[in-house]
Amino acid sequence: MIHHMGERVKGAAGAGWFDNLPFHVATQTCENFGLLLLKGPTTNRQLVSDLDWAKSGHIGFTFLRHGPDAMIEKLAELERRRPNDNSLYRARFGVFFEWLRNREDDPAFDAIRDPVRQFIFDTYPVQKDALVLGVKNPRRKLHTHRSLSKERRLDFTKTGHALLQRGDVRKNDSNSFELLRYVPSNVADEIAHELNRVFTAERTAKKLGVTRATLSQLSQNRLIQPHFKHRGAVPGFHSNEIWRFATSVTKGWVPFLGNKSAAKWVSFQDAAKRCKCATWQVLGMVIPYGLPVTNPDRKKKLLSDHITCPRALARKYDEVERNAVTFLKAGNMLGCNTAQVEELVVRGLLTETPAFAIRSRKKYRTVELAGVHSLLNGDQQI
Structure with a gap:
C-alpha cells in the first residue's frame, strides 16, 4: 500500500474505484479494514504497534484495490465463519465498524459507509428504523427466532418447531432451539400465516x-x-388437515329427513359401546368403508352431533374379522415365519388389517385372508 500511495502522491494514480477515493479515506480504510483481518474485532486501536499498522495497511490494500465488492465479500466470509453465537455485526466487525461509525461527520467516507451499511441491512436481522452508520433501516429483511415470534405475535415454542421443521433451527444439547440461519421476511410471512392456522x-x-x-x-x-x-x-x-379429516368422516352423509332407518342410528360414542370398541375406531371404520352418517340438526356440524348406523358398523366389523388371519396363521398357511409375513406386508404382497378394525383387546396383528389365498394360488409372485 505504501508504494501505491507514494505513486499516487507523485501523480501516477490509476483510474479505478480505489484510486478515486480521497487520500485519507483510502489510507485509513486500508489500515482499519486490514486491522480487523489481522488482529480480530476486539483489538484496541490504541495498542497497535507501528509495524502492525503497516501490515494492516498492506492487508487491507490487497482487498480494497479490487473495489468495494472485494471488501464486502471478505466481510461476508467473516460472517460465514462466525462462531456459533448470537452476536451481530458490531461484535463481528468490532474495530473496523467502530472506526467507521466515528467518521460520520466526514461525508468523504460515504464511499465506504454506504456499501458496508447495505451489507449489514442485507445480512443481519436489523429491525426497521434502527440506525446503522447514520441511516435508518427502511425495512427489516431478516429475523431471528425471537424477533419473528415477538413481532408477529406468535408462540415462541410453536415458532421454534415451525423453524425446526424447515431446517432453520436445531435442538442443542440442552434441548433449546438454536438458530442456524436468519429467517427472510417473506419466509417469516409464510410461517406467521401457517402458524395462525395451526x-x-x-x-x-x-x-x-x-x-x-x-x-x-x-x-x-x-x-x-x-x-x-x-x-x-x-x-x-x-386447519386444512382438520377439514380433510372431518369431511372424510362425513363423506357418507345421507339426509336425515325422510330416512326412517336413521331414527335408530346412534352417535359414534354409542356405536362404539354397542360394538365394544373405542370411538376412534368407529371413526376409523367410517372413513375407508364409507359407512352412512347424518346429523339430525343440520345447524350442528361437530362430529359429536352426527350419528351412524350401528348395524352397518357391526356387519362391517364382522366382515373384516371373517376375512382376516393372524400373522402366525398366515405364516403357517404360507410355510414361513411371522418375520417373513411382515416382509410380505412391507413389499405390498399382503395387506395388514388396520388397528381400528380389530376389536379384540389383545390386538393381534392380522392380514387379509384374500391376499394369503392369492399367494397360495400363485396369482402373485413372492
Whole structure:
C-alpha cells in the first residue's frame, strides 16, 4: 500500500474505484479494514504497534484495490465463519465498524459507509428504523427466532418447531432451539400465516367435537396428521388437515329427513359401546368403508352431533374379522415365519388389517385372508 500511495502522491494514480477515493479515506480504510483481518474485532486501536499498522495497511490494500465488492465479500466470509453465537455485526466487525461509525461527520467516507451499511441491512436481522452508520433501516429483511415470534405475535415454542421443521433451527444439547440461519421476511410471512392456522390438540378436539383422548388415538394411528412431524414436537393440527379429516368422516352423509332407518342410528360414542370398541375406531371404520352418517340438526356440524348406523358398523366389523388371519396363521398357511409375513406386508404382497378394525383387546396383528389365498394360488409372485 505504501508504494501505491507514494505513486499516487507523485501523480501516477490509476483510474479505478480505489484510486478515486480521497487520500485519507483510502489510507485509513486500508489500515482499519486490514486491522480487523489481522488482529480480530476486539483489538484496541490504541495498542497497535507501528509495524502492525503497516501490515494492516498492506492487508487491507490487497482487498480494497479490487473495489468495494472485494471488501464486502471478505466481510461476508467473516460472517460465514462466525462462531456459533448470537452476536451481530458490531461484535463481528468490532474495530473496523467502530472506526467507521466515528467518521460520520466526514461525508468523504460515504464511499465506504454506504456499501458496508447495505451489507449489514442485507445480512443481519436489523429491525426497521434502527440506525446503522447514520441511516435508518427502511425495512427489516431478516429475523431471528425471537424477533419473528415477538413481532408477529406468535408462540415462541410453536415458532421454534415451525423453524425446526424447515431446517432453520436445531435442538442443542440442552434441548433449546438454536438458530442456524436468519429467517427472510417473506419466509417469516409464510410461517406467521401457517402458524395462525395451526391449533393446539385441545382446541382441535373441541373443533371436531371429540375428546382429547380420542384425538390422541386418531393421531397415533395416523387417521389425522399432526402439523409438526418431528420427534418431541408440540401436538398441533393445521386447519386444512382438520377439514380433510372431518369431511372424510362425513363423506357418507345421507339426509336425515325422510330416512326412517336413521331414527335408530346412534352417535359414534354409542356405536362404539354397542360394538365394544373405542370411538376412534368407529371413526376409523367410517372413513375407508364409507359407512352412512347424518346429523339430525343440520345447524350442528361437530362430529359429536352426527350419528351412524350401528348395524352397518357391526356387519362391517364382522366382515373384516371373517376375512382376516393372524400373522402366525398366515405364516403357517404360507410355510414361513411371522418375520417373513411382515416382509410380505412391507413389499405390498399382503395387506395388514388396520388397528381400528380389530376389536379384540389383545390386538393381534392380522392380514387379509384374500391376499394369503392369492399367494397360495400363485396369482402373485413372492
